[in-house]
Amino acid sequence: MSRRSTKKQFSSLGVEVPEDLHHQPAIYHHPDPILRRLRLEDPQGVPIPDLKSYFRDIKVVCFYFGGIYGEASLREFHRDLVTLSMKERKQFALIYVSTDTKYEEMKSVVQGKPWLRMTFHDGSDFAAISKTGPPEVEELLRGEDFVLSHELGEYEIPGEGAADPLEYDYVRPLSRAGLASHIGALKTPTLTIYHLPSHRILDRFARVEQFRPGQVGKYMQLWKEGRTGGVSARDIFQAMRWSLLLALLVGLYKALVFFGGSQYDFIPDVMTRISSGNFFPDRAGAATTEFLGGAAKSMPTLSVTRATI
Incomplete structure (x- = not known):
């Protein structure tokens, strides 16, 4: 068995590539400037190893910022999201972004649901808004240096509407707290609709009512076309x-x-x-x-x- 290389690698921007990613670049190779900065897991909690392959046919991404606090009152809404995720799984992906401070809290919310999730092991500190106590100390995934919310001012994310010109280059990934700050998700639940082909946010704060069985069909069609839901009578x-x-x-x-x-x-x-x-x-x-x-x-x-x- 050959020994793992310990030679350091750096991106064109001078960011050190974690050793565990030296031979796994597909984890961050993607033209979308947001998606490539996320470390995602499938519904079973297994890291997604190839973004391009997994999201090849996906048109609509819904970022769902949520937590265990108040989860009981959202069970009907969660059933609607589960139904939508299963029905539209070829072109729609829901990414759950936990604002909880304990891994078991996040796990209890997503258990049995066909949702993707951002990794919990990213150093996010939601203690200021947590209702369930101080955060647990977690080991960072692959030892990566995740971008926290207070670092966004010095962290460059390409503007909306264009592919990332450095799609094959390594960049520091966004933490859950970093993405929440970037989107402006200051409360839970917050649902943000993102059109992956055009790299644009269609609705930063979608309403729960838009996901109800009698409504979601028309909105989903608009979102797939890269259009907003507009304002109805x-x-x-x-x-x-x-x-x-x-x-x-x-x-x-x-x-x-x-x-x-x-x-x-x-x-x-x-x-x-x-x-x-x-x-x-x-x-x-x-x-x-x-x-x-x-x-x-x-x-x-x-x-x-x-x-x-």
């Missing part, structure tokens, strides 16, 4: 529902005054009584009650009047 309604309700009430009030006359313009009287300390508007309240009581009888006439106008 339902999204607008959800964001503006209280404003729309207020506008409806204002419209009803104006209709009341228009068809019933100025005697039903009770707001000025209410404001006067509030300022004087007497909140109950006798005249306006009686007039409004009288109008509403006869609304059913006058409804046909009102309908004809509206149609004429």
Whole structure:
């Protein structure tokens, strides 16, 4: 048996290549600037040895930043993600990025799920946001010098929309904390949609609702084409529902005054009584009650009047 070479190797940027990677360059050979900086494991926890081969047909990558805290309330959502991962496994890959501080916590979340994961052994320190205690001391995978979040200012990642010009050169890998900071994932769960062929983030903060069985099909088709999900009428309604309700009430009030006359313009009287300390508007309240009581009888006439106008 031949002895392993101990001769040091360096990248063109002067970064030392770990000895365990001297004969495993496929671990980091990939044109995508993000993917090649990750150390990934398959659903069984086995390191992925060849990025190009594994991601050959993948178009959409979902980075799922999550943790054990609150996991019980996300079980239905996780079932949706499992279903999606199995159905779209040829063109879709979910990469779980644990923000936990203990390996067993991460393992309990991904156990039995067909998700890829970033290696836990990267020196990430999520203690500041952890709900379960200080981090365990873990040996770094292959002794690599992972980039932590506080080092991103001095760490160069090519911009979006282009392949990495140094795809065959070794670079320091990103830790889980480093990727979270790069994406801007400050809470869990955070889901980021990445289009691998174009090297672009399509949706930095995708919504849980987009992964529900009745919705995910249309979004997946858009993501495969490198397009964002856009804003639907339902999204607008959800964001503006209280404003729309207020506008409806204002419209009803104006209709009341228009068809019933100025005697039903009770707001000025209410404001006067509030300022004087007497909140109950006798005249306006009686007039409004009288109008509403006869609304059913006058409804046909009102309908004809509206149609004429």
